[in-house]
Amino acid sequence: MNRGILKFSLNLIILLFSLSCIFPIVWIFYSSFKTQSEFMLSPLALPSSLAFDNVVSVIEQTKMGLYVLNSFRNTTISVVFIVLISFFTGYFLSRFRFRGRNFLYTYFTLGMLIPLHALLVPLYIQLRAFNAINQWFTLLFPYVAFGLPIGIILVESYIGTIPKELEEAAFIDGSSFTRTLFTIVLPLASPILATVAIIQFFQTWNEFAFALILVTKEALRTVPVGLTVFKSAYITDYPRLMAAIIITMLPVMILYFSFSKRVMEGMTTGAVKG
Amino acid sequence: MISLLLEQIHSDVMKEGGSLKNSSMRPKLGVAVLYLLPGILLYTLVVVIPIFNSFRLSFFRWSGGLKRTFIGLENYYILFQDSVFWQSFRNNIIITLISIVGQIGIAFIFSSFLYSRMIKFKSFHRVVVYFPATISAVVVGFVWSFVFNYDYGLINQVLEFLNLGSLASTWLDNPNTIIYIVSFPIVWQYIGFYMVIILSAMTSIDKHIYEMSEIDGANGIQKAIKITLPLIKRTMGVTVMLCIAGNMRIFDHIYVMTGGGPGTSSMVMALHVYKTTFIKSQFGYASAISVAILVLSLTLILISKLLINRPWARAK
Numbered sequence: 229m230n231r232g233i234l235k236f237s238l239n240l241i242i243l244l245f246s247l248s249c250i251f252p253i254v255w256i257f258y259s260s261f262k263t264q265s266e267f268m269l270s271p272l273a274l275p276s277s278l279a280f281d282n283v284v285s286v287i288e289q290t291k292m293g294l295y296v297l298n299s300f301r302n303t304t305i306s307v308v309f310i311v312l313i314s315f316f317t318g319y320f321l322s323r324f325r326f327r328g329r330n331f332l333y334t335y336f337t338l339g340m341l342i343p344l345h346a347l348l349v350p351l352y353i354q355l356r357a358f359n360a361i362n363q364w365f366t367l368l369f370p371y372v373a374f375g376l377p378i379g380i381i382l383v384e385s386y387i388g389t390i391p392k393e394l395e396e397a398a399f400i401d402g403s404s405f406t407r408t409l410f411t412i413v414l415p416l417a418s419p420i421l422a423t424v425a426i427i428q429f430f431q432t433w434n435e436f437a438f439a440l441i442l443v444t445k446e447a448l449r450t451v452p453v454g455l456t457v458f459k460s461a462y463i464t465d466y467p468r469l470m471a472a473i474i475i476t477m478l479p480v481m482i483l484y485f486s487f488s489k490r491v492m493e494g495m496t497t498g499a500v501k502g
Numbered sequence: 503m504i505s506l507l508l509e510q511i512h513s514d515v516m517k518e519g520g521s522l523k524n525s526s527m528r529p530k531l532g533v534a535v536l537y538l539l540p541g542i543l544l545y546t547l548v549v550v551i552p553i554f555n556s557f558r559l560s561f562f563r564w565s566g567g568l569k570r571t572f573i574g575l576e577n578y579y580i581l582f583q584d585s586v587f588w589q590s591f592r593n594n595i596i597i598t599l600i601s602i603v604g605q606i607g608i609a610f611i612f613s614s615f616l617y618s619r620m621i622k623f624k625s626f627h628r629v630v631v632y633f634p635a636t637i638s639a640v641v642v643g644f645v646w647s648f649v650f651n652y653d654y655g656l657i658n659q660v661l662e663f664l665n666l667g668s669l670a671s672t673w674l675d676n677p678n679t680i681i682y683i684v685s686f687p688i689v690w691q692y693i694g695f696y697m698v699i700i701l702s703a704m705t706s707i708d709k710h711i712y713e714m715s716e717i718d719g720a721n722g723i724q725k726a727i728k729i730t731l732p733l734i735k736r737t738m739g740v741t742v743m744l745c746i747a748g749n750m751r752i753f754d755h756i757y758v759m760t761g762g763g764p765g766t767s768s769m770v771m772a773l774h775v776y777k778t779t780f781i782k783s784q785f786g787y788a789s790a791i792s793v794a795i796l797v798l799s800l801t802l803i804l805i806s807k808l809l810i811n812r813p814w815a816r817a818k
Contacts, residue, residue: 238621239622242615246627246631248690249690253633253637255648256645268654271655271656272660316541317538317541317542320537340747342799342800343772345776345795346553346792346793346795347553348792349779349785349792350559350789351548372544373545374548405533406533434636436757437776441780452640452754459644466654470648480637485629491636492628492629
């Protein structure tokens, strides 16, 4: 009986906690359907109607669509490169012993501990010297580089779990290294590559500081920066700003809730193996 | 993932299991270079070289144009006396400490809950709690600015609703408490991240240990502290390091919620660098600050690693 009460209260606590993790988002979501005056009258209440006016006005009257396009372009290209480079590097680090292998591994993984924002100024200066600021490809450099540590760690540990017999068999049959890599290893590694892709999609889509500094042209602006620009424009029209927020979160939410299982699996890969 | 990181960096980097012993499978050097060089080059260019550049530029006075003056250690002398910088550093430390207790502490507690047999809907909780970690920090900052808003914010509205309207306050305008207010969304966003990591580390613990302890009469709290915690020590060490690293570079949330204000009471180091560079155009000085951030962060991470692993205390 005592146990029953304990069980109930534990469940309750964690339920409340989980709900608090989504409630702010839920609040923003249904508030975006309100008109400005409706919101100011009663911020907590549910909207009287599902008016998409705010969403429509954000899409039509602002450059949000452009920002989404820019973010999308940056993110997809970056993710492709991150996945490829992580795959190659992780494979080599996992399969071969060579001089400098440990150094290389540590070299990449230390990147996770470096305060990236300490690189803001010098990177800005470097890219500016090559006239590489405010270009469509500017952000690809930092985005790909920053995604490599996690990608390489994940791929390297996963490849270790793939039996090497298949590669050896292919080699005996006369397959070249490259051919084996792409026709045998790549498909086998696709689960971890998918995980890397998803995780890096979030990281890159949401990146703010470097996007703020390295790209100031409005035509190339990304979504997070675009949002901060909105804030000054819509300073009191909260529902409209909330609609903008919801629009920017939509790709991420769809991706996340569709693939949450894979994301969780990716995060726990290490533990299962270890 | 994270526990593996630590494993690798420590001792068993040379695992034989997955490596190809048959060296004739190895590709020619040229091929290997082709595959590895782009990544190494890019990473070096973007992550490693800027560190050296930062260091080099910190010895100059430079406003970003053509003229650059060498001034030796002068930037560092100024840095030692820069009260805004040290206030920022203090704020970073406060946020980091709150995060270690809040993010990792709460994550551990809830992981323990979720790990026990008593909780239902585990998947739901995991998915929902991790969700905030996938949103942009800018969005989180915005959302919580709304929540703390004096007139329409969630908190004040709820307080009114509960007839506690007198407790409502201008949360974002009080320089004394602002740093704690601002820590809230930061902690909130990443609890799920650490929870997933800790949970996965817990699942690798052999359940028999718990069963045996139950025979000896151990209750839930004892099991968590005396059994679980020591067994996942490595993972906890890594999470603390990641937490410190992440909070030393905190930028987005503060930029969006307060811009460092009121005044400079919520300034953090990364924001200070930003303002010094792009608002005050002091590139040389900003480089010195960047170097300081790097050195301070890595020092703190090192200290935390030593404190947790205690290499000098062999008997444990």
